[in-house]
Amino acid sequence: xxxxxxxxxxxxxxxxxxxxxxxxxxAADEYEYDLVHSSVSFKARHLDIxxxxxxxxxxxxxxxxxxxxxxxSTFELTIKTDSVDTANAARDEHLRQPDYFDTKQxxxxxxxxxxxxxxxxxxxxxxxxxxHGTTKQITLTLMGGEEHVFKNVKRVAFSTELALKRSDYxxxxxxxxPIGDKALIMIDCEGVQK
Amino acid sequence: MPxxxxxxxxxxxxxxxxxxxxxxxxxxxxxxxxxxxWPHGRCALAIAAGLAAGYYRLSLPIxxxxxxxLARWLLIxxxxxxxxxxxxxxxxxxxxxxxxxxxxxxxxxxxxxxxGSVYLSGPDYGWxxxxxxxxxxxxxxxxxxxxxxxxxxxxxxxxxxxLGSLVLAILVxxxxxxxxxxxxxxxxxxxxxxxxxxxxxxxxxxxxxxxTGKSIATDGSPATDRPTxxxxxxxxxxxxxxxxxxxxxxxxxxxxxxxxxxxxxRLSLPSTAVIGxxxxxxxxxxxxxxxxxxxxxxxxxxCLVASHxxxxxxxSLRIALVAIPLAVLLVLAKQQFDRELAPxx
Numbered sequence: 001x002x003x004x005x006x007x008x009x010x011x012x013x014x015x016x017x018x019x020x021x022x023x024x025x026x027a028a029d030e031y032e033y034d035l036v037h038s039s040v041s042f043k044a045r046h047l048d049i050x051x052x053x054x055x056x057x058x059x060x061x062x063x064x065x066x067x068x069x070x071x072x073s074t075f076e077l078t079i080k081t082d083s084v085d086t087a088n089a090a091r092d093e094h095l096r097q098p099d100y101f102d103t104k105q106x107x108x109x110x111x112x113x114x115x116x117x118x119x120x121x122x123x124x125x126x127x128x129x130x131x132h133g134t135t136k137q138i139t140l141t142l143m144g145g146e147e148h149v150f151k152n153v154k155r156v157a158f159s160t161e162l163a164l165k166r167s168d169y170x171x172x173x174x175x176x177x178p179i180g181d182k183a184l185i186m187i188d189c190e191g192v193q194k
Numbered sequence: 195m196p197x198x199x200x201x202x203x204x205x206x207x208x209x210x211x212x213x214x215x216x217x218x219x220x221x222x223x224x225x226x227x228x229x230x231x232w233p234h235g236r237c238a239l240a241i242a243a244g245l246a247a248g249y250y251r252l253s254l255p256i257x258x259x260x261x262x263x264l265a266r267w268l269l270i271x272x273x274x275x276x277x278x279x280x281x282x283x284x285x286x287x288x289x290x291x292x293x294x295x296x297x298x299x300x301x302x303x304x305x306x307x308x309x310g311s312v313y314l315s316g317p318d319y320g321w322x323x324x325x326x327x328x329x330x331x332x333x334x335x336x337x338x339x340x341x342x343x344x345x346x347x348x349x350x351x352x353x354x355x356x357l358g359s360l361v362l363a364i365l366v367x368x369x370x371x372x373x374x375x376x377x378x379x380x381x382x383x384x385x386x387x388x389x390x391x392x393x394x395x396x397x398x399x400x401x402x403x404x405x406t407g408k409s410i411a412t413d414g415s416p417a418t419d420r421p422t423x424x425x426x427x428x429x430x431x432x433x434x435x436x437x438x439x440x441x442x443x444x445x446x447x448x449x450x451x452x453x454x455x456x457x458x459x460r461l462s463l464p465s466t467a468v469i470g471x472x473x474x475x476x477x478x479x480x481x482x483x484x485x486x487x488x489x490x491x492x493x494x495x496x497c498l499v500a501s502h503x504x505x506x507x508x509x510s511l512r513i514a515l516v517a518i519p520l521a522v523l524l525v526l527a528k529q530q531f532d533r534e535l536a537p538x539x
Contacts, residue, residue, distance in 0.1 A: 097374075098264065105262045107319055170261070173255065
């Protein structure tokens with residue numbers, strides 16, 4: 001009798017813990033990057049008098065948002081460098097070459113968060129940014145995060161801007177030339193709940 | 195942006211350092227006997243020093259570990275070929291052993307250059323394993339055949355013209371890769387060409403080659419002991435005095451530049467093939483029917499082989515035959531550059 005009671009108690013405790021864990025896990029909503037309603041674009045100075053604009057057409061990613069404990073939220077983004085598009089096919093081919101993105105050697109640009117902090121109107125996300133084979137830790141300020149349900153699908157969107165120097169990421173200094181070293185990257189990301 | 199002045203400086207520095215190392219008075223290095231017995235080592239040292247100086251001046255963005263194809267070509271492939279070719283002149287090293295080392299290097303080079311690239315990252319992004327294996331094997335096989343044919347051509351007559359053809363092809367590769375948009379990759383060809391020209395020019399001052407003997411392996415030539423006649427210099431002499439080092443570095447240099455220019459840059463397959471095959475056009479001068487071009491003597495008229503043509507004529511013909519397709523290719527590359535990339539400047 002005592003053994004039966006003990007077994008039932010153990011089952012109850014394990015079940016409760018499992019339910020708690022499941023509840024805790026479900027607190028983080030998983031989202032996938034919606035390519036149709038998102039964009040990763042950039043601009044760089046030309047001759048220091050104007051801006052050249054471009055974008056990456058092939059981007060994927062996912063993020064999880066934990067509203068109760070935002071520090072557990074995670075963000076990942078992968079950009080295929082081969083998809084660079086500056087509205088000029090010859091320039092795009094040029095940018096794919098080893099003097100610039102070297103897309104055959106470095107097919108992706110990635111960001112993976114390591115630390116998330118809630119701020120007013122969004123999140124401050126620190127993570128590893130890898131481009132051109134060089135990884136550096138950067139902090140993104142993601143603004144947004146409001147949920148919207150459209151046709152029974154929950155969506156969340158963020159926006160951020162990032163300034164970086166190409167020379168910090170191993171780009172050939174001689175290839176910088178008339179195109180400025182500094183580049184601005186604009187990310188507008190809409191996520192669709194899985 | 196291309197920097198012609200910088201390229202000229204890098205070429206001059208590479209050539210100057212190579213020639214200086216090669217012509218360094220023997221008493222300074224106390225190595226006259228060594229040079230006489232082992233010119234390959236001194237040639238390899240001269241080329242290595244010249245390349246280091248030239249690439250230092252170019253300030254190419256390379257470091258250790260090498261992270262891209264060009265860096266692997268510069269930091270792994272070229273030192274390996276220099277090492278192997280410098281071993282080539284060691285007394286007692288069997289010829290087959292030298293060719294085995296060359297073959298191993300030829301098999302390894304495509305894999306080394308493609309390491310970590312999208313091509314080898316699986317079928318989702320790059321090639322299937324079968325296609326990758328086939329491509330690398332084809333490239334390796336082509337490299338071995340190319341190397342063998344050029345070495346055998348150099349063994350026949352006018353050996354220096356074979357190197358001249360290679361240097362021409364290397365220079366055109368550099369320009370074509372630059373015109374296709376990969377400036378760093380194209381610039382890397384220039385110090386290499388300058389080094390080879392400098393070492394080849396300084397080679398006659400190296401002194402006599404080691405005596406011919408079966409125990410001395412040089413270049414894999416098939417006829418080291420064959421009689422050569424009174425008036426014609428023995429082509430093997432050139433190879434034994436370090437020519438095989440220049441030839442090896444030239445072959446591997448050209449292959450690496452074409453490989454990187456095609457697989458990482460935008461050098462098209464037809465352009466790659468034309469440049470890669472052009473040095474083999476020198477074999478045209480060895481065809482029997484081309485004896486019609488030679489100044490025939492009564493005794494030579496009885497001979498069907500073309501090997502009695504004066505060496506200078508055969509050498510000039512080889513250079514001309516190689517230069518023609520390369521010049522055409524360069525003009526086409528420039529036209530394409532003007533059409534596509536020049537407006538972007």
